[in-house]
């Protein structure tokens with residue numbers, strides 16, 4: 089295998105999808121996969137074949153989802169900065185729903201729909217001001233975050249909604265953040281959502297669409313202890329805490345679907361020492377896995393050498409990129425390393441390859457699937 093290289097275990101992915109479908113379908117919940125987490129065609133294909141919809145954040149993601157075979161009536165379009173071209177593309181492909189994040193965007197969607205002679209289904213993304221208690225850079229549901237309608241803009245929309253004749257304002261959308269491990273946070277979301285449903289029905293129509301976003305976290309510390317997230321407990325939290333039982337409820341999960349099926353294989357280029365540290369310089373860096381540099385994220389690193397070596401040493405596992413933040417693991421306990429040893433970085437299926445960069449002239453290797 090050439091390194092650095094992403095490897096995906098399709099059996100883990102399929103078992104994850106199976107357990108996800110079991111837990112969601114018994115409650116009649118609909119799940120759209122957040123394409124941004126990993127858009128490799130083989131991954132999209134497996135997800136499409138398992139019956140999920142696609143949650144897209146750009147015109148290209150919509151195109152990838154349609155090319156992968158997702159029916160347009162299972163594709164939704166979210167995002168805080170949709171361009172006019174992307175909106176026109178989404179409307180011309182008759183996707184199921186556009187999640188609108190602000191007043192100007194709603195007006196723009198209405199104009200573009202009118203120009204195409206169509207009525208477009210939209211859901212309003214609201215910012216419920218729930219603290220997801222996750223890393224500050226991946227929290228999205230606080231009023232200081234850029235996402236969703238503010239109360240000021242929502243009130244303006246209520247005043248002008250009858251002029252927006254090419255919009256069918258069907259419901260509400262929320263997404264409070266990512267890598268949420270404490271299910272009580274979703275309980276707090278439901279409490280806010282219960283109030284917003286009443287508000288919506290008072291000011292708009294009967295609510296026929298409710299999308300509660302994604303955000304379910306995975307076990308990065310000990311991936312083997314929890315290869316498949318507890319979807320049953322996740323959906324049960326919503327079932328127990330949503331008061332309105334007769335609404336079509338949607339979710340858009342990314343990380344929990346694909347994180348644990350992916351590993352990043354990398355080779356030790358050099359072992360070197362400073363006065364205070366030992367470094368393992370590897371051939372993968374922040375260009376392949378940005379999460380540690382961006383969010384100080386922890387990824388478990390396994391040794392996968394040819395000969396077993398029992399001495400445990402502490403290494404900072406660093407990449408080749410000209411940035412000090414290019415460190416994929418600090419004080420990682422590993423056997424004594426040699427040039428050419430292979431390390432395996434775990435839980436890389438979500439936001440690994442999809443966030444990879446060409447910085448420093450880096451070339452992306454083709455992923456492998458097993």
Ligand SMILES: Cc1ncc(COP(=O)(O)O)c(C=O)c1O
Pocket residue numbers: 122125143166167228263265266267301302303304340341342343344
């Ligand atoms: C609007 C929206 N929906 C869904 C997701 C997917 O989230 P996750 O991968 O945490 O399930 C994200 C990413 O956080 C998002 O921003």
Ligand SMILES: N[C@@H](CCCC[NH3+])C(=O)O
Pocket residue numbers: 124226266267379438439
């Ligand atoms: N990309 C992030 C999460 C943000 C997802 C999109 N809102 C991560 O790797 O954890």
